[in-house]
Amino acid sequence: MDAIWALGLMSGTSFDGIDAALVKTDGVGLEAFGPGGAFDYAPGEMDAARAVHADWRPFRRAAAGGDAAATLAQAGREVDAAHAAASARLLARAEAAEALPEIVGYHGQTVAHGPDDPAGGWTWQLGDGAALARALNRTVAWDFRCADVTAGGQGAPLAPFYHFALARALGRGPVCFLNLGGVGNVSWADPEAAGPEAPGALVGFDTGPANALVDDWMRARTGQSCDRDGAAAAAGRVHVDRLRRNSIEAFVARRPPKSLDRNEFVQALEAMQGLSTEDGAATLTALSAICAAGAQAHLPRPAATWILCGGGRLNPTLAAMIAERVEAEVIPAEAAGLDGDLLEAQCFAYLAVRALRGLPLSAPGTTGVPRPLTGGRISRP
Structure with a gap:
């Protein structure tokens, strides 16, 4: 199958904006990277979506x-409109670079994630791929997680299949990709495996809080x-006793597969009460590093x-806190020749092509x- 250009869109639970990037791929290997960018939300642009995310329970009954x-309806319109605007801005650059995409990968905006709900696993992302397909007059792949959850999976993380392709392109392996968003997730990849779905090729799971708790603090x-x-964490002192006043250790010790909702460990914030701003930041940052390093216990073998x-x-x-605890070289994405922002x-550009061609997204x-x-669902204009 020939490689095609695809546009990927991602809006995280930080609600700061949309990342958009172009990739040329056949859904297996990576042929080229195109333009990309971060498009910040304007003040008030996502107010309804923020309200739904902040307290989603009433909206499940809406x-x-x-x-x-x-x-809820307004929140969906906000998400679609913001992603259409970001896409239009990048498409103008894509045309100049002769990299116009044949498909758009639309993750949408995660509201909540409950794959382990005793009443039945579920995951919830705002965003209507059919509406975006009409707005952009392009094929859109979307709703990437629901099929996995319905089949008994966690629905996350979905990045490991892309990380496998990157590991092959880099010629490094085994290698770990540690994504530090609101929640941390790790992908251990052996690029010498037959493919990302092959037994032993990949291990991926959420590690615990990354930026979410510190951001909220x-x-x-x-403000x-x-x-x-x-800077605040660097100026503070880690209070080891406060690290013991939460249930995150049980999550870190739990064998994968496992995934998290962004707000699952809010009790860790409560344990910081009474600390200075700096000491709270230092302690929560240490907690994130401990969670990340704890992933080592669940890997098939060490990554260099x-x-x-x-x-x-x-x-x-x-x-630095992660590097102190991980028995390997720890480098930012840029040191490996990658764009860590994109x-x-x-x-999701890569996964869109895989969805279009019926290739696995998870294993x-x-x-x-x-x-x-x-x-993923495919909507055509």
Whole structure:
């Protein structure tokens, strides 16, 4: 199958904006990377979507109507409109670069994630791929997670299949990709395996909180959206006793597959009460590093290199704390020749082509799904 250009879109639970990137791929290998960029949300642009994410439970019952249903509908329109606008801006650059995409990978906006719900696993992303296909007049792949959850998988992480392709392109292996978003997730990849769905090729799972707890702490204490450059954590002291006052250890020790909702460990924030801003930031940053390093116990064999991705790679305090605890070389994505800001968007461009061609997006080693499984819905304009 010939390689085609694909546009990937990703909006994380930080609600700061949309990452968009172009990749040329046949759904197996990577032929070329095209333009990409980050498109920040304007003030007020995502107010309804933020409200749904902040307290999603009333909106799960919104089908009956009323104010909740109206807010939920507005949230969906906001997400679609923002992604259409970001796509249009990147498509202008793509045309100049002769890299116009044949398909768009639309992750949507995660509201909540409950794969282990005793009443039945579920995952919830805002965003209508059919609406985006009409707006862009392009084929859109979307709803990437639901098929996996329905089949008994965790629905996350989905990045490992893309990380496998990157590991092959880099000629490194085995290698770990550690994505530090709101939640951390790790992909251990052996690029010498026959393919990403082959037994033993991949292990992927969520490690625990990455930036979410520190971001929430800084927002509550200072109004800032994050601990920029890890400055507050660097100036603080880690309170080891506070690290023991939470249940995260049980999650770290649990064997994969496993995945998290962004807000699953809010009790860790409560354990920081009474600390200074700096000490709380330091302690929560250490907690994220401990969670990340704890992933080593669940890997088939050690990786020589850990590649840091996501916004957390720009926090030198967090990166240093991880490097102290991981028995391997720890480098940012850029040191491996990658764009650490665009990897997640590139991932959904890659997965869009796999979905279009009926190739698996997940496997027992990544989400715990019983067998390699394709997924995603395809909407055409």
